[in-house]
Amino acid sequence: MKQYSFKNDYSEGCHPYILEVLIRTNLIQQNGYGYDEYSDEARILIQQKMNHHNADIHFVSGGTQANLLVISAILRPHESVIAVETGHIFTNETGAIEATGHKIHGIQTSDGKLKPEHIQSVLDAHTNRPHQLKQKLVYISNSTEVGTIYIKKELEELSAFCRANDLYLFLDGARLGQALTSEINDLSLDDIANLVDIFYLGGTKNGALLGEAIIITNDQLKAEFGFHVKQKGAMLAKGRLLGIQFLELMKDDLYFDLAKHSNIQAMKIKSAFQRKGFKFLSETFTNQIFPILSNAQIEDLSVNFDFYVWKKIDEKSSAIRLITSWATPDDIVEAFIRKVENL
Amino acid sequence: MKQYSFKNDYSEGCHPYILEVLIRTNLIQQNGYGYDEYSDEARILIQQKMNHHNADIHFVSGGTQANLLVISAILRPHESVIAVETGHIFTNETGAIEATGHKIHGIQTSDGKLKPEHIQSVLDAHTNRPHQLKQKLVYISNSTEVGTIYIKKELEELSAFCRANDLYLFLDGARLGQALTSEINDLSLDDIANLVDIFYLGGTKNGALLGEAIIITNDQLKAEFGFHVKQKGAMLAKGRLLGIQFLELMKDDLYFDLAKHSNIQAMKIKSAFQRKGFKFLSETFTNQIFPILSNAQIEDLSVNFDFYVWKKIDEKSSAIRLITSWATPDDIVEAFIRKVENL
Amino acid sequence: MKQYSFKNDYSEGCHPYILEVLIRTNLIQQNGYGYDEYSDEARILIQQKMNHHNADIHFVSGGTQANLLVISAILRPHESVIAVETGHIFTNETGAIEATGHKIHGIQTSDGKLKPEHIQSVLDAHTNRPHQLKQKLVYISNSTEVGTIYIKKELEELSAFCRANDLYLFLDGARLGQALTSEINDLSLDDIANLVDIFYLGGTKNGALLGEAIIITNDQLKAEFGFHVKQKGAMLAKGRLLGIQFLELMKDDLYFDLAKHSNIQAMKIKSAFQRKGFKFLSETFTNQIFPILSNAQIEDLSVNFDFYVWKKIDEKSSAIRLITSWATPDDIVEAFIRKVENL
Amino acid sequence: MKQYSFKNDYSEGCHPYILEVLIRTNLIQQNGYGYDEYSDEARILIQQKMNHHNADIHFVSGGTQANLLVISAILRPHESVIAVETGHIFTNETGAIEATGHKIHGIQTSDGKLKPEHIQSVLDAHTNRPHQLKQKLVYISNSTEVGTIYIKKELEELSAFCRANDLYLFLDGARLGQALTSEINDLSLDDIANLVDIFYLGGTKNGALLGEAIIITNDQLKAEFGFHVKQKGAMLAKGRLLGIQFLELMKDDLYFDLAKHSNIQAMKIKSAFQRKGFKFLSETFTNQIFPILSNAQIEDLSVNFDFYVWKKIDEKSSAIRLITSWATPDDIVEAFIRKVENL
Structure with a gap:
């Protein structure tokens, strides 16, 4: 991929x-x-x-x-x-x-x-x-x-x-x-x-x-x-x-449809992290999420996806920032979620 | 038109x-x-x-x-x-x-x-x-x-x-x-x-x-x-x-082709004015020309064309500014020139 | 002096x-x-x-x-x-x-x-x-x-x-x-x-x-x-x-007395130049005067007095600027006027 | 006084x-x-x-x-x-x-x-x-x-x-x-x-x-x-x-003598507060001191002296700021110290 x-x-x-x-x-x-x-x-x-x-x-x-x-x-x-x-x-x-x-x-x-x-x-x-x-x-x-x-x-x-x-x-x-x-x-x-x-x-x-x-x-x-x-x-x-x-x-209202799409894509990913019990730097309901991952998990996700490592939490973990947009496709979100599920 | x-x-x-x-x-x-x-x-x-x-x-x-x-x-x-x-x-x-x-x-x-x-x-x-x-x-x-x-x-x-x-x-x-x-x-x-x-x-x-x-x-x-x-x-x-x-x-070199086109269109119009004996505010060789016209001629041209009246010369005449661009079509230039010839 | x-x-x-x-x-x-x-x-x-x-x-x-x-x-x-x-x-x-x-x-x-x-x-x-x-x-x-x-x-x-x-x-x-x-x-x-x-x-x-x-x-x-x-x-x-x-x-009204003094001193000097037929760069009625002098005259005055050569008039002459103040003493003005009279 | x-x-x-x-x-x-x-x-x-x-x-x-x-x-x-x-x-x-x-x-x-x-x-x-x-x-x-x-x-x-x-x-x-x-x-x-x-x-x-x-x-x-x-x-x-x-x-070295004087005056006052057991907002060794006083003590001192109430500590007390200068006289400092001793 x-x-x-x-x-x-x-x-x-x-x-x-x-x-x-x-x-x-x-x-x-x-x-x-x-x-x-x-x-x-x-x-x-x-x-x-x-x-x-x-x-x-x-x-x-x-x-x-x-x-x-x-x-x-x-x-x-x-x-x-x-x-x-x-x-x-x-x-x-x-x-x-x-x-x-x-x-x-x-x-x-x-x-x-x-x-x-x-x-x-x-x-x-x-x-x-x-x-x-x-x-x-x-x-x-x-x-x-x-x-x-x-x-x-x-x-x-x-x-x-x-x-x-x-x-x-x-x-x-x-x-x-x-x-x-x-x-x-x-x-x-x-x-x-x-x-x-x-x-x-x-x-x-x-x-x-x-x-x-x-x-x-x-x-x-x-x-x-x-x-x-x-x-x-x-x-x-x-x-x-x-x-x-x-x-x-x-x-x-294309403007609002596009914004809503970006939010939904982020919320789907957020749910995936939540289901796996991950914590977040802050609780967000828009197109930005900040899940906290171990360094190994971050490295794992980085193989197929680009994102910012946002804030170091401790020696072993950091919060990452994931942003979705009006253009983020469903198949990408699904692929990402599968990755999350296998972390 | x-x-x-x-x-x-x-x-x-x-x-x-x-x-x-x-x-x-x-x-x-x-x-x-x-x-x-x-x-x-x-x-x-x-x-x-x-x-x-x-x-x-x-x-x-x-x-x-x-x-x-x-x-x-x-x-x-x-x-x-x-x-x-x-x-x-x-x-x-x-x-x-x-x-x-x-x-x-x-x-x-x-x-x-x-x-x-x-x-x-x-x-x-x-x-x-x-x-x-x-x-x-x-x-x-x-x-x-x-x-x-x-x-x-x-x-x-x-x-x-x-x-x-x-x-x-x-x-x-x-x-x-x-x-x-x-x-x-x-x-x-x-x-x-x-x-x-x-x-x-x-x-x-x-x-x-x-x-x-x-x-x-x-x-x-x-x-x-x-x-x-x-x-x-x-x-x-x-x-x-x-x-x-x-x-x-x-x-x-599309950039230069476009610029050249804009110059050529202006120079064609300039020549038309010159042939009719019009004077110019300054002698230009790019896509801007400043012919001096009588008020009546300006009004006449304004029926079909938009341009700025640039500088009042005296009570009876002013210089106008004409700018051409990469997009100025030949037929428009020709129509304008016909107008000039009939001034 | x-x-x-x-x-x-x-x-x-x-x-x-x-x-x-x-x-x-x-x-x-x-x-x-x-x-x-x-x-x-x-x-x-x-x-x-x-x-x-x-x-x-x-x-x-x-x-x-x-x-x-x-x-x-x-x-x-x-x-x-x-x-x-x-x-x-x-x-x-x-x-x-x-x-x-x-x-x-x-x-x-x-x-x-x-x-x-x-x-x-x-x-x-x-x-x-x-x-x-x-x-x-x-x-x-x-x-x-x-x-x-x-x-x-x-x-x-x-x-x-x-x-x-x-x-x-x-x-x-x-x-x-x-x-x-x-x-x-x-x-x-x-x-x-x-x-x-x-x-x-x-x-x-x-x-x-x-x-x-x-x-x-x-x-x-x-x-x-x-x-x-x-x-x-x-x-x-x-x-x-x-x-x-x-x-x-x-x-x-000390403020006005001081200002008046400075004007008077300048006007005394102005009169001296006028009596000798000198011209001025501009006609002033305050504490600044701009007489036009020959280069030799400027040099002569410079022996005992400091002032700015303000504006070159031609190869042979310049306007100088003389400013008087609340503190300019009568004896200095008189000495200067004597110099002017002997130019 | x-x-x-x-x-x-x-x-x-x-x-x-x-x-x-x-x-x-x-x-x-x-x-x-x-x-x-x-x-x-x-x-x-x-x-x-x-x-x-x-x-x-x-x-x-x-x-x-x-x-x-x-x-x-x-x-x-x-x-x-x-x-x-x-x-x-x-x-x-x-x-x-x-x-x-x-x-x-x-x-x-x-x-x-x-x-x-x-x-x-x-x-x-x-x-x-x-x-x-x-x-x-x-x-x-x-x-x-x-x-x-x-x-x-x-x-x-x-x-x-x-x-x-x-x-x-x-x-x-x-x-x-x-x-x-x-x-x-x-x-x-x-x-x-x-x-x-x-x-x-x-x-x-x-x-x-x-x-x-x-x-x-x-x-x-x-x-x-x-x-x-x-x-x-x-x-x-x-x-x-x-x-x-x-x-x-x-x-x-007048500059340094004056500065030293201002410091000494402040330090004399600081000592007076210290002898009485007062605390300070910060420990200073120059011409500013910030003793913490009760509201009543502040009011008492204010009868004869002007100073800023600098920072509220709690409902009952505040730090005040006292600044001395090259011009602060000995007798004033002594008078102030007597006041402190009687607080």
Whole structure:
């Protein structure tokens, strides 16, 4: 059997429907910079899906770009960000946020999720103004970087806390599809739009070639956002490429079908590990799982499959990370499960 | 006849060969972030085309991004840039370069080309160090934003001047294909690689969906460049999308064929204007032309064609800008020429 | 006779009254960071002098610091500055403004003064938003870097234009004392406070050891300014040093007496040159003059006096810059005038 | 008895000798921007004191300014800083370092001191380059913000570790005088200069009106530093003010005498608390002490003395912070001790 990679959810190209539309529309002339018909239609479709007809929507090419763009556009120089330390912006974006001038206050958690008491602790430690920074933006990811998700009650509490404390709530949705289609999810896209000030729908990790849709629901954050998109190099001349992809993904809920598929594939593998009595680094219900294996078992699995050894547990065992995607085929999952059963 | 746009060279999608390869390779798993096989092959092919086998090559998604990334990666905080005022970075990138902390000294020219004496004048005006900035990077575009190109002697003189004055020479090649296939060009890709320190080959304006290939030939500028690509949000998770495009464009010199086509279409239109005795804002030999028309003639042409009215000449006339591309069809050019002949 | 320097107005220490108060108050404990009694009193006194009892006032140590602090505190990332090219921020602060992320659009003038039509020309050239920057702040200096001043009508026109175009007007007052005590001045401190949004009163060039008083009269710009003062390193632990100086300078209008003295000394020298028929680079009525001399005359004067050769006029002559200060003694001025009379 | 403040070591003016020299030299003309005779002499004197005759020395006005200037001058955009979380740059400078684009990795410690294993842990967590930052500068303070000091062996180990790992070592010496005159100190100024790459000698907290002397001993960091001083607004026009102060402080080791005085006063108070059996938050040997008192005792002391309640220990008690200075008089210390004895 050939090697298959569970290293990440961006190892393949895009859903075939997208390629079909790229071919069909290829020679139709369009305006540049996101003013094309497809981007317009995609924006309307997204607004409809979340019942926010006045939301501003900007398509950009990647997650780091979306994060640095949003944060630098919103904050003034003396304002800072609060995030968990596993948050993508905290350690995995080469200091992109700080490079725009803003500190991130990091919170240590085991499940990758931020709670009001975490934020309160940062506020409490920064009362000596103006010698200390003013916290102004809370960054969360859903699903989180460790595969967990926020349930509705948690997001409502966070949202209420942020509004009470004059903090913007920004949700990194690089894997929002996976969160919203998780078996334990009780949030809708509409809820997200209501509860946060600004967020994005990730395309890159859910069936697109590239692209994230930044969605601004807080009116105060809408003005002049386009300047920032351009200034940070995030405005594609052929914006049609992003518009077409989001149009196709949103149409008939393909986006959610793909995310659900990735979750199901991961959950099948998770069950296999559970049946064999394996433990996990954290309990996840999306397309990432972190089973703990012995070194020998890891080596055994590595013969046919690629994945990251995520965290050393002790001398004899480590947690591995397995990520499935919209493109992970059933036969591969079955082959992997057979391997697990024979570990 | 339906409306056709000569407003820019990014109104269509990409060359069909690229779409074919996207389809063919779509489900083949690849490493992310530019470590895929296609990007590797594309890099080797580009190195071969210019006989610089040690050049470092990074693919990014757009021109503004390439410009801000290169300049911020190279310069220290007290170092500045010299460019012509028509240079893309000077007024058309929403202050992207200054947003990374660096001043651009602007030079007024009629032909969009920088000469050693321009640079010398800036150096002469900044001798009161450290109260004045240290100039360290010279930015040029080829072809320029006004459609002109550098001939070999000019680029050699600029290069020699920069080396003698400890200045880096950076060439914005968003339309480098058009420059190198212009009928008056005497520069090769190899020459460019030898004469400048860092440059890029533009894909977006020459047949790609998106993408610019940043090429570093000065060894001093190579180290740790990838950090900057990531930090500025310019590193695509599915780097394969960029690799595939440049591989396809470079193979069999498709890139140069496309650029040549765009030049030829523009030159045909230019000849038509010349035959009718029209004057031009500047004399160009690439895919941009700037004929001067009366207001009535402009209105007449506008019935069937889209283009920018570029510069008011007097109350009765203006220069318009017409841009052709790899995708501009012969029949459209012929229809336009017939219109010109009847003006 | 010993060498005397007319190179600048910061060659001596401070007015002796300041030293006396420093001694008298030296061991009285005070709060740090500008919350001391002297700073409080100085703020009230300045508010009274200009009849703006709600103005916010922050003392910082120098002009470059005041400029970069004010501009970076006020502007959002996509907003830019308009200034004349002789403006201090444009070429004499090592790119301090751009280092905070903001472009300065430079205007060429002969007299160092900005007019509404200059600003309009920049606005007209930047209508392609969001690809071009949004201009938001107009920077002027009074007196200017070339020794000229704004009269009331000019400042009123500028102010009205800025308000009509949603632009902030910021006045660099490093030499505001000299402007307001010039023989041709018709502006009061009260007028300045009414017509601009933010400005500063320069201490360094008018009798203080160091210090500029930033004055914010536009309510929208007041909030949270202290954070920026601290973040940019401009908040002195012993703020008392600044408070004491401005208290002493403002008391009994010493500030204006000192400025007037510096103007008078320059005007005496100007008259001497005029009597001998010399021409000037520009007509100034403050403490800077720019007479045009032959090379031999320059050499002759240089034997006993230091000054800058400012601008080469032709092979045989140059303009020199002579600056007088609060400390320039009568006998030196007389000795210099005798020299001029014998040129 | 009147209220006396132990809140900080910058509540008074400066040592009287400095005022005397300011008066004596006040009207002697000098070059601006640190090119005056006093600054030159002060630089030579400092070089001699530490036996580093090639060290570059720049005088700036405050600690936050020194920190942001040094770090932004040294680091490239993708390089980061490692510091303890009590480090001044981490929480008490309004994000000044991040505002220049650089992340600070914070380390939690109980004694405010950084050890090689702390640094190693950060390096180990950032191996996924270029997606993670490159650590390049280690920031320490001596004495630390919590009153502790580094002994020679500790600094040697840190220095060796940094050199082995290609990290710059930067020492914030806002209270270096106190560290070097502590009763448990075994480091000389010469040692400091040998073991770190760049550091500063704090004047503001040890007898000056303002001023820190940045000292660069690593040759690689010397070039073009002046540009950064100017760009960040840290270059005083009347640099003489800083030169005179450091000249006076360094002459006859006044600097060390003043620091020693501040330490002795604190140690006398510490002994008084110890004799009464009080505990401390940390064991300090410089001019800061952190005794733990009951709420009633704190209230009692507050009647006559000002100080910060530093950290709540439990419902009934807190640690207070007492800081002494070069100016703290014996009679005040004795009065305070009598109060302690009666608690």
